[in-house]
Amino acid sequence: LxxxxxxxxxxxxxxxxxxxxxxxxxxxxxxxxxxxxxxxxxYTFGFVVKADSPYKSFNEYVDAARKTPGEIDYGSTGNGTSPHLLLEELSGNAKVQFNHIPFKGNADLMQALIGGHVKAASDASGWDKFVDGGQMRLLVTFGDKRTKRWPQVPTAKELGYNVVGNSxxxxxxxxxxxxxxxxxxxxxxxxxxxxxxxxxxxxxxxxxxxxxxxxxxxxxxxxxxxxxxxxxxxxxxxxx
CATH class of the missing domain: 3.40.190.150 (Bordetella uptake gene, domain 1)
Structure with missing residues (x-):
């Protein structure tokens, strides 16, 4: 300055x-x-769940939250971060309420998800090794187009949620x-x-x-x- x-x-x-x-x-x-x-x-932002989660798609997760407003949780790397604001923007567009749980960073967030303390996580690609290793399932990404590394995973935009973010x-x-x-x-x-x-x-x-x-x-x-x-x-x- x-x-x-x-x-x-x-x-x-x-x-x-x-x-x-x-x-x-x-x-x-x-x-x-x-x-x-x-x-x-x-950056690449995505939304992940444990591999044994009942939610096989992002739409299933959203539908569950719509049936029980404010009860279906997800974690992020903190209040006001891109992973948090992306989900809140999406929830406003979709008229659905999630229960946001902020963590101090990616390490704490991933540990909580693996331990079953949260149902899902929104974060940049610190989950990549867990997804590739079969411990987590990537439900959606938030870029303008599908990623090169996980081309089978849809974007929030193509699912109709009108949210794009790469920070x-x-x-x-x-x-x-x-x-x-x-x-x-x-x-x-x-x-x-x-x-x-x-x-x-x-x-x-x-x-x-x-x-x-x-x-x-x-x-x-x-x-x-x-x-x-x-x-x-x-x-x-x-x-x-």
Whole structure:
């Protein structure tokens, strides 16, 4: 924030930067205090149950929750995280109520699911080894399209829930950067993004490229900031 806007200081801009100001007071504003250079990548989010769960599909899980509102639980990696907000957005669209149980992180969440302490879990792909090892069943993913690694698993979008989320991140610099400097950085990082080694690494991490120009990235940030504000307020997580 205090660096010179000369292009020598840049940072990764995670999704949380657009949510934290809604949930607590900050000394910065995500839309006004940064220069958006380009979007880079996003994560794979999915919803899993134990392999012996009675829910064979995501629709079965939703139907069970609809019959007993607020009783069918799921865990996430914490209040206000992408895995939490994705399910809450979906529940609002589907007019169904889940019982959300927040955990401190992926390790605690996976342990609770394996131990039978929660019925399901919403998380980024920290469940991948459990799914591939047959201990968990992946019911749905939340990307715009099916994943390369689990192509048999439907997306929430194609099931009709109108929810897409990959918690993308990109690169930003201090506000007030020279457009020519931003273009130089954009072009260099875009070339690196297209490098086969980077593409291979993203595949290993269950991530897809999420390329956006600086203008497209800034527009997406504005729209997401406004949308998440409404959801966070509805859930009672907004700063007082």
């Amino acid at each position: 205090n660096a010179k806007p000369d292009g020598y200081t840049i940072a990764q801009f995670p999704m949380g930067m657009l949510r934290i100001p809604h949930m607590q007071k900050t000394q910065w504003h995500p839309l006004n205090d940064f220069s958006f250079i380009l979007g880079v990548s996003g 993308p991140y990109g690169l930003v610099g201090p506000k007030g950067m020279d457009p020519a400097v931003m273009k130089t950085l954009h072009d260099a990082f875009k070339k690196a993004m297209d490098d086969p080694k980077h593409v291979e690494l993203l595949d290993q991490l269950n991530q897809d490229a999420w390329y956006r120009t600086g203008e497209e990235y800034a527009t997406w940030a504005r729209e997401t900031f406004a949308k998440d504000k409404q959801l966070i307020e509805r859930l009672g997580l907004a700063a007082k």
